[in-house]
Each structure stands twice: as structure tokens, then as C-alpha cells.
Amino acid sequence: METLRDAPFGQICRLLSHWNLFLYPEERDPDFVKRCVRNLDEARGRDRAAREADPAIGSGENYTGFTLTAQVSHVKASTHPSSNIESTNRTADLEKERTIAIVGWAGPDDSQNPQLWTFTKKSFVTVQICLLTFAIYVGSAIYSPAIPSTAQHFHVSRVTATLGLSLFVAGYGLGPMVWAPLSEVPPIGRSPIYIATTLVFVCFQLAVVYAKNIGMFLAFRFLTGFIGSPSLGTGGASLCDMWDAKARAYALGVWGAVAVCGPTLGPLVGGFAVQAKGWRWSIWELMWASGFTLVLLFFCLPETSGANILLRRAARMRRVTRNSSLKSASEMEASKTSKKDLAFEAFVRLFQLCFSEPIVFVLNLYIALIYGLLYIWFEAFPIVFIEIHGFNLGQNGLAFLGTFVGSLVGSAVYFWWVAKVRNPKFNEHNELAPEEQLPPSTVGAFLLPISLFWFGWTSYASIHWISPIMAGLFFAVGGCLVVNSVFNYMADAYPPYAASALGSNDFMRSMFAAGFPLFATAMFHNLDVGWACTLLGCLSLVFLPFPFILVRYGRRMRMASRWARHDL
Numbered sequence: 145m146e147t148l149r150d151a152p153f154g155q156i157c158r159l160l161s162h163w164n165l166f167l168y169p170e171e172r173d174p175d176f177v178k179r180c181v182r183n184l185d186e187a188r189g190r191d192r193a194a195r196e197a198d199p200a201i202g203s204g205e206n207y208t209g210f211t212l213t214a215q216v217s218h219v220k221a222s223t224h225p226s227s228n229i230e231s232t233n234r235t236a237d238l239e240k241e242r243t244i245a246i247v248g249w250a251g252p253d254d255s256q257n258p259q260l261w262t263f264t265k266k267s268f269v270t271v272q273i274c275l276l277t278f279a280i281y282v283g284s285a286i287y288s289p290a291i292p293s294t295a296q297h298f299h300v301s302r303v304t305a306t307l308g309l310s311l312f313v314a315g316y317g318l319g320p321m322v323w324a325p326l327s328e329v330p331p332i333g334r335s336p337i338y339i340a341t342t343l344v345f346v347c348f349q350l351a352v353v354y355a356k357n358i359g360m361f362l363a364f365r366f367l368t369g370f371i372g373s374p375s376l377g378t379g380g381a382s383l384c385d386m387w388d389a390k391a392r393a394y395a396l397g398v399w400g401a402v403a404v405c406g407p408t409l410g411p412l413v414g415g416f417a418v419q420a421k422g423w424r425w426s427i428w429e430l431m432w433a434s435g436f437t438l439v440l441l442f443f444c445l446p447e448t449s450g451a452n453i454l455l456r457r458a459a460r461m462r463r464v465t466r467n468s469s470l471k472s473a474s475e476m477e478a479s480k481t482s483k484k485d486l487a488f489e490a491f492v493r494l495f496q497l498c499f500s501e502p503i504v505f506v507l508n509l510y511i512a513l514i515y516g517l518l519y520i521w522f523e524a525f526p527i528v529f530i531e532i533h534g535f536n537l538g539q540n541g542l543a544f545l546g547t548f549v550g551s552l553v554g555s556a557v558y559f560w561w562v563a564k565v566r567n568p569k570f571n572e573h574n575e576l577a578p579e580e581q582l583p584p585s586t587v588g589a590f591l592l593p594i595s596l597f598w599f600g601w602t603s604y605a606s607i608h609w610i611s612p613i614m615a616g617l618f619f620a621v622g623g624c625l626v627v628n629s630v631f632n633y634m635a636d637a638y639p640p641y642a643a644s645a646l647g648s649n650d651f652m653r654s655m656f657a658a659g660f661p662l663f664a665t666a667m668f669h670n671l672d673v674g675w676a677c678t679l680l681g682c683l684s685l686v687f688l689p690f691p692f693i694l695v696r697y698g699r700r701m702r703m704a705s706r707w708a709r710h711d712l
Contacts, residue, residue, distance in 0.1 A: 146255060147265060150446030152339050163463075169250075170461055177461055179250040181470065247458040247472050256457070258386045258448045266386045270395050272437075272445050273382050274402040276338065276375040279434045280345070281403055283372065284313050284657075285410025286430055287365075288522045289537050290423035297423060298358040303662060305358075306523075308365045310658040313519070315369025317654020320377025324647025325494050327378045330474035333452030334382050335445055337374045342438045345372035349431035353424050372434070376403070376654075377647030384635050384642045385448035389574055393562045393581070393632050400628045401555040404620060407518060408547040411525070415541025496707075497641060498648035503694065503701050503708065504638075507630050508652040510690050514592065514623050516656030517680055521547075521599075521616070523664035528603040528612055528673060535609075546613035550620025557621065558584055558628045577712045578636035579698040585629035585691035591622025593681040593688065600677025626691070633694075637708045 148154050149166035157165045169176040249257045261269075287294075287309050295305035323341065327334045348368045355361035383395040414426035447453055451474045458472040471479075497504050529535040529543045561584055570576050599615035634645045668676045694701075702708040 147268070147444055147446055150256075151442065151444050152335065153443045163460075168256075168457070168460060170457065171464055176250060177465060180247055180254075180457065180461070181245045182248060244469050244471050244476070245467075246476065247454055247461055247470050249454075256453055258450060258453070259388065261386060266395075268444070269386060269446065269448065270383060270398065272441055273375060273379045274399055276342065276437050276441065277379050277399060278402045278406045279430075279437045280316060280372045280375055281406025282410045282413065282433065283368065283430045284309055284316075284519075285407040285522055286414035286426045287312065287423075288411050289415040289418045289541060290426045293418060293423040294361075298361065300358050302665065306661055306665075307362050309519075309522075309661055311362055311366040312369035313654050314658035315366040315371075316373035316376055317369075317651045317658060319370045319373025320647035320650045321494055323374040324377040324381070324644055324650075327374065327381065327449070328641075328644065330449070330451035330455045330472070330478070333447050333449045334374075334378055334385075335441075335447040337378070338445065339438070339441055341371050341374050342434060342441065346431060346435045346438055349427055349434070353427050353431075373650070377650040380631055380635060380646040381642040382448045384639070385450060389576060389636070390567055390570060392635060393566065393628075394559060396631045396635060397555055397558050397562070397628045400631050401551050401624060404518075404551040404554075404624060404627065405548055407522070408544050408551060408620065411522065411544050412541035412548075416538035419537040493641065494644040494648050494651075497638070497644050498651060501705060501707055503698065503705065504634070504645055504648060506690055506694070507634065508649045510687050511627060511630055511649055512653040512656040513684065513687055514626060515653040516660040517592070517596070517619075517684065518547075518623065519657040520660045520664040520667075520680065521619075523661050524599075524603075524668050524673060524677075527665070527668050529609060532603065532605050532673075533609045543609070543613055544616070547616040547620045550617035551624050553617070554588075554621035554624025555628070558625055575712055576636070577699065578633050578702065578709070579695060581633040581636060582629050582691055582695050582698065584625040586695065588622035588625030588629070589688045589691050591618050591625070593684045595619035595622060596677050596681035596684060600674040600681070603673045603677075629691070637702055639709060641707060 145166075149158075149168075154166045163171070170180065252260065254260055258266075291302060291305045291309065294308060295302050298305070319341075323337055326332050327337050345368055348364055348371060351364040352361060352368060355364065379399055380396055383399060384392060387395045413429055417425040417429055447456075451472070454472040455474050458470050458475060461470045462468055498508060499505060525543055526540055529540045530537070535543065565583075566576070566580060569580055595615045595618040598618070599612045602611035602615065630649070631646065634649065635642045638645045667679075671679065703710055
């Protein structure tokens with residue numbers, strides 16, 4: 145019942161019933177209100193205690209619910225005549241603040257705190273986030289088998305038709321630059337962005353299906369990618385809202401595997417449909433998948449942002465008690481900052497993390513290379529399996545099953561490492577240095593060039609087709625080990641800015657994935673598959689030292705950062 149109440153459906157029912165349906169505990173029990181409220185001095189005391197216990201707390205409300213990142217300083221009255229008015233105003237403000245009561249969590253049994261949700265509820269919400277991520281990611285590669293028929297339908301070149309893939313990927317790379325920072329604004333939260341953008345995403349598929357010309361088709365492919373992108377950058381942050389440090393690796397690992405499975409299963413899902421019904425059916429399948437996801441989210445996706453949950457709790461308490469002095473910590477912080485500064489902080493932070501933070505930039509660049517290589521492979525498979533081995537369009541999609549299985553194997557290997565190697569390293573305070581998340585990436589870094597060389601030099605008619613498929617399997621294993629390690633490292637190294645850090649990663653990898661397919665077909669035909677893959681393998685070798693450098697020197701770099709945590 146709580147999940148239904150906190151989902152968009154329940155919130156709409158509450159609004160239409162004037163808050164008489166799906167009541168919250170604070171609306172039924174006056175004693176519950178008292179458990180959630182602390183005066184300002186006590187809240188500051190809890191803030192200091194929380195920071196001493198966990199210095200990584202930045203956003204504040206994921207833990208006690210009372211922490212204040214923008215603390216109020218005491219003002220000493222000036223004796224200079226010119227400052228009498230200013231001093232009087234500050235003193236009045238201070239007296240007003242002393243009457244404020246901070247609304248936080250009710251205690252260790254507060255069921256609205258995402259960190260205290262049951263394992264079943266956390267898992268259910270995680271499945272929804274993963275399903276949404278898959279429904280968006282599959283939208284890029286599901287179109288790949290339709291490129292030739294789209295080019296024929298609109299009477300354009302294959303490269304122009306490939307823009308339908310590239311622009312979609314570019315769209316979902318640019319989207320998180322807007323949606324990820326917005327999801328960190330407490331009055332907005334994460335769930336409304338997921339629902340609103342997915343609704344528009346579903347509707348815009350109709351414009352793609354019924355496009356009258358190539359310009360309209362490409363424009364709406366870009367817009368659907370842009371609108372549908374929030375889960376790709378913010379999904380990891382939603383998981384961090386719920387899962388503690390130990391369990392987070394499993395949740396982000398599953399999410400990372402889904403992020404790989406989407407593009408790899410796209411050609412399989414779309415291949416047979418395009419072969420039987422034409423290019424439009426790949427878009428219809430995308431609409432059905434995202435439409436089903438939208439319905440599920442509408443009825444079952446609760447808000448996971450602690451700041452947003454407490455802000456809405458404070459609003460309910462003010463309405464019930466008619467006490468305007470009840471404030472959440474985020475409202476206190478916002479009152480000390482201008483709207484202009486808040487907007488600047490929200491929309492500029494992601495770019496700052498992406499381009500001015502060396503650790504984030506290097507990791508984003510490496511993940512971008514992996515995704516770029518993956519999307520180049522989309523263009524190599526038709527050449528290898530259709531032109532060389534004689535597969536039809538549907539069978540070519542089946543060749544991607546090797547990469548899909550590899551993503552599952554890579555995730556299983558990563559989970560084994562987490563359970564047997566990483567988890568025993570947590571200290572008595574349940575803490576672990578972020579660099580301890582990176583060792584699997586050193587193994588994955590070697591598998592990437594090996595699999596590229598393997599794929600390139602076994603992609604000939606004289607060699608059985610299973611060999612390049614096995615190479616794809618090992619590429620997916622290496623990619624999963626690197627991606628899972630990096631996602632967990634970013635979440636641990638930048639806890640207050642997880643959405644922005646992961647959003648910047650999505651931006652950069654999507655830019656690579658959008659650009660690479662445009663020249664991939666010409667490269668494989670002109671250089672030959674073997675030499676083209678050799679070039680790509682050598683490129684991946686250039687990036688191979690990155691994980692080792694971060695394992696060795698990452699802590700020193702993190703300590704010099706203004707954004708990363710410094711306590712471990």
C-alpha cells in the first residue's frame with residue numbers, strides 16, 4: 145500500500161481527494177509529528193554527530209534527515225552607526241530562525257526513509273529502474289537492422305539513415321546534462337522526471353513511425369533520445385538513494401549489466417521484426433516496451449530522493465498542524481541561497497565534474513571508448529555475419545547473443561569478486577576506500593583489446609562463425625567488469641553528486657557512441673575487418689593503463705579534488 149501511495153498514481157488520488165486518501169502517518173498520528181521534529185539547535189547537533197560518523201555526508205538528508213549543509217552562523221551586532229540597520233535585520237533573522245523546527249526521519253523504523261525500506265521493496269524499485277533503463281537503451285540498437293530499409297524508404301544514403309541511430313544516442317547523451325541536475329533539486333525529485341519524460345518518449349514514437357520525410361524522422365529520433373534519457377544518468381543515483389555501501393555494488397552491477405544488455409539485445413529484438421514487417425516495426429516494439437514500463441512506473445514507482453521526501457513531509461506537517469515554522473533541511477539551505485545561484489549550481493555542476501575533475505574526465509573517457517567500440521560493432525556484425533557468413537537479418541540479430549551472454553557472465557564474475565574479495569575489506573564502520581572498487585577494471589582492461597584482435601582476425605568465411613561470436617562474449621565480460629567498477633567508484637567517491645557524476649558519464653559515452661557508427665561501415669569495408677579491428681584494439685591498448693593509474697594514485701588525486709570525499 146505504501147508503494148502505491150508514494151507512486152504517481154497514489155499522489156494524484158491524494159490530490160483529487162483533497163488529501164483524504166492514502167494518508168501518511170503524520171496525517172493520522174500527532175505523536176508521529178513530534179518524533180519527526182527537532183529544534184534548530186538540536187538539528188545542528190545531529191548534523192555535527194552525523195558528520196563525525198560519516199564525513200561523506202554532503203546532501204545531508206540521506207541519513208538522519210536533520211543535517212544542514214548550509215549552517216547558520218551566529219551574528220555579532222556591530223557598534224558602527226552605519227551598520228545598525230543591517231545588524232538589526234540580522235538579529236531579527238536569527239530570532240526567527242530560533243523558532244524554526246527541522247523535519248527529519250522519525251527514527252530507525254521510519255518506513256518512508258529509502259535506506260530503511262524492506263529488501264523486497266528496494267528490489268522491486270530496482271527492477272523498475274533497470275526496466276526503464278533497458279527500454280531506453282534498446283531504442284538505439286533496435287533500429288540498427290532497420291537502417292537499410294529506412295534508407296530505401298526515404299531515398300537517402302545509408303550514412304544518412306544511420307543518423308537515426310546516432311542522433312538517438314546523441315539525444316540520450318545530452319539529456320542527462322539537464323535531467324540529472326534537476327533530479328537533485330529537492331522540490332522536484334526523481335520520480336516526476338522519470339514519469340513525465342517517459343510519457344513524452346512513448347508519445348513521440350508515433351511521430352517517428354509516421355514521419356513524412358527524413359528530416360522529421362531524424363528530428364524526432366533525436367528528441368525521443370533526449371526526452372527518454374533521465375534513467376540513463378539518474379538511475380544509478382536512485383539506486384544509491386536506497387542501498388547501503390555494501391549492497392550498492394550489486395544494485396549498480398545489475399543496472400550496469402542492463403545498460404549493456406539493452407544495446408546488445410536491440411538487433412535481436414528488431415532483426416526479425418524488420419525482416420518480416422519493415423523498419424516501422426522496430427519503432428513499434430520500442431513503443432510497446434516503453435509503454436508497458438510507463439504503466440508500471442505510474443502505479444508502482446515511489447520517490448527515492450530523501451531530500452524530496454522530507455520536503456513533502458514538512459509541507460504536509462505544516463498543513464496538518466498549521467505551524468509554518470516546520471521546515472526540512474533542504475528548505476533551510478534553499479532559504480540561504482538565491483534562486484539564481486541554485487540554478488547555476490544545478491546546471492553547471494555536471495559540466496564542472498565532467499571537464500574540470502581529472503578523475504571523472506579520465507573515467508568518462510574510458511567508458512566512452514568502450515561504448516563507442518560497442519556501437520562500432522553494431523556495424524561490423526552485418527558485414528561479418530550477413531556478407532561473409534550468409535546470415536539473414538534475423539540470424540544476424542542472434543549473433544548478438546554472444547555479447548548478451550558475456551554481459552551476464554561478466555556481472556556474475558563481478559558479483560563473485562564483490563562477495564569474496566571486496567566485502568571483507570569493509571571496516572567496522574561499514575566504510576571502504578573508493579579505490580577498492582577498481583581492481584576488476586584492471587582485468588577487464590586486458591580483455592577488451594584481446595577480444596577485438598580475436599574478432600577481427602577470425603571474421604573470415606574459412607573460420608567458423610562461432611569464433612567471432614565468442615570474441616563478442618569476452619568483450620562484454622571485459623566491458624561489464626570495467627563499467628561496474630567505474631559506476632561504483634563514482635558513487636562512492638562523489639556521494640553528494642552521484643547523479644551529476646553518472647550523468648556526465650552518460651553524456652561523454654553517448655557522444656562517442658553517436659559518432660562512431662557514422663564512419664564504421666566505411667572503415668570496415670575499406671580497411672578490411674581484420675585491420676579495422678586491429679586499429680580499434682590498439683586504441684583500447686592506449687587506454688589500458690587508466691585503471692592501474694587510478695588504483696595506484698587515485699587516492700592522492702581524490703584528496704586534491706574539491707568535489708570528492710576526503711575521509712577515506
